Amino acid sequence: MSAISRATQTESSDRLAAVQLRLENLKSILPQHDVAWAECQEVQRSPTTIAKSGSTQIKRDRSTVPIGHYRTRVARSVYKNLNWDSYSLATRALLDAVFDKETLGTKNLSGIKIDSKGRQWSATNMLDPQKISDIVQLVKRNCKVDERRIRKIIAHKCGDTASTKRIKSL
Amino acid sequence: MSAISRATQTESSDRLAAVQLRLENLKSILPQHDVAWAECQEVQRSPTTIAKSGSTQIKRDRSTVPIGHYRTRVARSVYKNLNWDSYSLATRALLDAVFDKETLGTKNLSGIKIDSKGRQWSATNMLDPQKISDIVQLVKRNCKVDERRIRKIIAHKCGDTASTKRIKSL
């Protein structure tokens, strides 16, 4: 409750970092913290290593690829076709792969909804911070672009999706 | 008229570059095109050169410094105190020095005004493109930051000024 009221007052996407930090700290205690990034797995995977990889239960799905510390899974077909020359397009493609349009159209980065007069915060309005973190970190790595700009693209994507959803429902 | 109608349709701040290009082309024909930047003049000015500088009529005012291709003049006191570590603050300070609050609060970069339903373009709504160009080029030079971001700050400054003006008038 204190977390919610604090968030209602001051949580903006940037200061949301505090929340993510808490999550990150929790995760860092877990044994799987030292995670293989998607591209590492891609590079290392050769026929001989595939045979051994059955020992972990994570590899059950070969059509998806895990990204980031939280192992958010992205369809391999999407991952392979990502265009890293444009961090905007890459981010948007990842968002489409990780979330459905309903989620993108109804949630946003901070969980803050703005209607006429005032903003309200609700956890249900927030995109899964772990998945967002995974996407941001991946794009940041591959495009070497400021994290803020990536989050801006995500916010934009949410706005665009909500907009088209609204238009369609007329 | 065709220029206006074209602008009404498609002129965004970025495509405003076309307009500025025309202006720039005109100016480039003039003899003063090869302009000394403010910092160059600052560096070169020694007691001996000051004595000679009376030959040009531009130097009449020693309390201001010219910046950019269009020799927009900025108060020397402001120029000396610019903080180039923050392109945002530097840009805002320059705007305050070049324009008055009334201008900043009523005009914007593109000349497009948006009220409920539709946008309208008018040259009188546009900040002097030459002065804007001077500021942008100067900040770009000293902060090595993308021109778009500088223009974004300018747009923001206009928005902020208009906002406070509106609140004050209540």
Added chain:
DNA sequence: GTTCCAATTGGAC
């Protein structure tokens, strides 16, 4: 009181 930020919105391509 100014700066900064994020969401929203409408238009353009």
Added chain:
DNA sequence: GGTCCAATTGGAA
């Protein structure tokens, strides 16, 4: 239809 852009707006630091 999706992407990008600029202006607007309200709240926060």
